[in-house]
Amino acid sequence: MTEVVLELKNLTRRFGAFTAVDTLNLSVNAGEVFGLLGSNGAGKTTTIKMLTTLLPPSSGDACVAGSSVTTQPVGVRRAIGYVPQAVSVDGSLTGYENLLIFAKLYDLPHSEQKARIREALEFMGLAAEGGRMVGEYSGGMVRRLEIAQATLHRPRVLFLDEPTVGLDPIARDAVWKLLIDLRASHGTTLFFTTHYLEEAETHCDRMAIMHRGKIAALGTCKELEASLGAGRTLNDVFDHYAGSVLDSGGNFRAVAADRATAQRLG
Amino acid sequence: MTITFAHAFAGFVEKTFVITEFELRKLRHDFTELITRALQPALWLLIFGEVFSRSGAMHTGNLPYLDFIAPGILAQSVLFVAIFYGINVIWERDLGIVQKFLASPTPRAALVLGKGFSAGIRSLSQTVIVYGLSLLLGVKLDWSLLALGNVLVIVILAATLFSTFSLVIACIVKTRERFMGVGQVLTMPLFFASNAIYPTDIMPGWLRTVSHLNPLTYVVDALRTFMLTGSTSAFGLGLDYAVIVLTTIVLVGVGARLYPRLAT
Numbered sequence: 001m002t003e004v005v006l007e008l009k010n011l012t013r014r015f016g017a018f019t020a021v022d023t024l025n026l027s028v029n030a031g032e033v034f035g036l037l038g039s040n041g042a043g044k045t046t047t048i049k050m051l052t053t054l055l056p057p058s059s060g061d062a063c064v065a066g067s068s069v070t071t072q073p074v075g076v077r078r079a080i081g082y083v084p085q086a087v088s089v090d091g092s093l094t095g096y097e098n099l100l101i102f103a104k105l106y107d108l109p110h111s112e113q114k115a116r117i118r119e120a121l122e123f124m125g126l127a128a129e130g131g132r133m134v135g136e137y138s139g140g141m142v143r144r145l146e147i148a149q150a151t152l153h154r155p156r157v158l159f160l161d162e163p164t165v166g167l168d169p170i171a172r173d174a175v176w177k178l179l180i181d182l183r184a185s186h187g188t189t190l191f192f193t194t195h196y197l198e199e200a201e202t203h204c205d206r207m208a209i210m211h212r213g214k215i216a217a218l219g220t221c222k223e224l225e226a227s228l229g230a231g232r233t234l235n236d237v238f239d240h241y242a243g244s245v246l247d248s249g250g251n252f253r254a255v256a257a258d259r260a261t262a263q264r265l266g
Numbered sequence: 267m268t269i270t271f272a273h274a275f276a277g278f279v280e281k282t283f284v285i286t287e288f289e290l291r292k293l294r295h296d297f298t299e300l301i302t303r304a305l306q307p308a309l310w311l312l313i314f315g316e317v318f319s320r321s322g323a324m325h326t327g328n329l330p331y332l333d334f335i336a337p338g339i340l341a342q343s344v345l346f347v348a349i350f351y352g353i354n355v356i357w358e359r360d361l362g363i364v365q366k367f368l369a370s371p372t373p374r375a376a377l378v379l380g381k382g383f384s385a386g387i388r389s390l391s392q393t394v395i396v397y398g399l400s401l402l403l404g405v406k407l408d409w410s411l412l413a414l415g416n417v418l419v420i421v422i423l424a425a426t427l428f429s430t431f432s433l434v435i436a437c438i439v440k441t442r443e444r445f446m447g448v449g450q451v452l453t454m455p456l457f458f459a460s461n462a463i464y465p466t467d468i469m470p471g472w473l474r475t476v477s478h479l480n481p482l483t484y485v486v487d488a489l490r491t492f493m494l495t496g497s498t499s500a501f502g503l504g505l506d507y508a509v510i511v512l513t514t515i516v517l518v519g520v521g522a523r524l525y526p527r528l529a530t
Contacts, residue, residue: 052369054529074371082369086362092292104284105372107277133295150366 005030005157005189006051010060013046020046022213023060028191028206030156031183035200036193038210039242044193045085047210048161051191052082065156078106081150081188085161089145091135095126098134099149106153120148124178140171144178151182158182160192164199176203197234209241216241281372285380290387300391307343307392311336311399314463324464329497336405337489338462340396344389344421345482348428349453351385352436353445359528368529378433378521382514385429386422393421400493408495416492423510424485430517437524461486461500484509 006028013021021043028034036044049055051062053073061068067075089098099120103113121130124144129137134145143163151158163179164172180203182188194200200207201221209217209224217224217237224237293299311332318324319331326334358364367377400407408414432449439445459473460482466474477483488506491499499506 049529054365054368054526077369077371080369082366084362084365086360086365088362088366090288090292090363092295093288097288097291101284101288102370105281105367105370 003030004028005032005065006034006191007063008047008051008060009062011047011050011057011062012059013043013050013055014058019213021050021057024215026208026215026218028189030189031187032205033180033183033190033203034192035204035207036191036210037195037197037200037207037238037242038193039195042210042242043213044210045161048082048159048191048193051076052080052159053077078153079156081153081155081158083143083146083150083158083160083163085165087142087146089134089142089149091133093134094131095121095134095137095145096130098145099130099152102149102152108153116152120152123181124148125174138171139167140174143167143171143175147175147178147182151186151188154186155188157189157191160190162194163192164194164196172199179203197238201234209238211242278373278376281376282380282383285372285377286383286387289381289384293388300388303343303347303389303392304395306346307339307396308399310339310342311396311403315339315403318463325468326465329494330405332400332403333405333494333497334465334490335463336396336400336403337493338460338486340393340421340493341424341460341482341486341489342457342462343392343396344425344485345428345456346453347389347392348385348425349432349456350446350449351381351429352432352434352449353442355381355433355436355525355528356440356442356445359440364525365529368526373522374525375518375522378430378525379426379518381433382426382430382518383422386425389421389425390418393417406495407493413492417489420485420488420492420510423514424482427481427485427510427514427517430514430521434517434521434524437521437527440528456480456482466500481509481513 004027006026008024008026011021011024012019024047036047038044046055050057050069051064053069053076057070061070063069064076065079067073067079069076089095093101096117099117100113103117108116117130118127121127124147126141126144126148129141134142137145147158147160147163158179160179164175167175176199179190183190204221206218206220207224208215217227219227221234225232225234228236228240315332315335318335322331324331324334355364368374397407435448435452436445439448459476460480461477462482466477466483469477484501484506487500488503488510490497491503491506
């Protein structure tokens, strides 16, 4: 029997007159790799922010690992890990210190902290780099450290906002290999947003395509392709449901942040 | 009920010190900041203090003018550094660090107070500088352990207070440009509408009223009482401490409410 670990119930977020996320309903099973696709400004990041309790919904609710984001945010925070799109480790500390602070904040037993950090560094291929300042890390190393930091407390659900933005193809593959290993060894549910269709195609169990705050399509890659008829690709599916990428926006701040992140990592 | 409260409070204190610890670890990797902090108090004491001391224009009762302003300059240098502390959280917001901390179960007030304390401990370097300069200039310092201990506590609290105020402003304005503007506008009035470099008795009535609403005035009064031999408090040390501690608590409360706005 599959357990539902993430359930969105009419989840909605408005900014003034603009509805960024519009009555989303969705269930994700434990251990699933779930991708949220859509063009800039479709509402992907706003959705993740609500699920990670960073932004209160205007209406509706979501249940994450048994806790409600509106009434039990601390329970949600204990159960999740979050890798924001922007760089979220501190360049003025070492890799080890970046992990140690989160080990302490998440109340990992004192006697286990060192071993868990060493294990996380090893898992992410950073065992030799733990003592170096993060300011000297490469983009791929920074992302791997961020994932190590977000999973140190073994969260039930890991949220990743554009986890591979700004990385070269080799670093991207390395990050994905680690994420899939993580799911295999700890059963972590992965919920991520991406622009890269081929990533969604290769790694997702299921995906949703968002357009103007709503879910335009939901299913496995095969189901979505078949829904348009034989011989169609995910590209066709995306064009069909999300429209042309050119007609939608994303605001100045979002674009500036994207490019800054890409520059820092790249 | 009391047990859960005590448990929550212990967790809050522990998390506050975790945040402080890691802010201070950053210093270990780069402590140039501690040196740049020394420059401003040196200029104020050696140039401004010396000139006004010679002019004899300031009537500071039974205290020589240099003795009078030494604690004022310590308070001022703590204020000037702390008031720009908030720029760090705007920087961390642009990076994504704030978001990650806010998605963790750490109490918001611990995130705010932990950063405040780290600013407090950083400002101890200015205390060392001002004491060193005061010694050179012949200021009659009180070296008793009680006095020194109180000076350290007041400096840490004052820097916590003003850096938390700065963080509150950062949460409201959210961008570096606006923050720098607001910071510039606030520092000078806080400094001049206080007893840091002249006694409040020589102020016009309205300004004296403003200075009595300014927490910096109570910081200076308490520092002056403990740093110098033969100086007595103008307001009473109980009131000084009460104003400093209560203002800090209120600001931490407001900061904890506003801090999540940085992630939106």
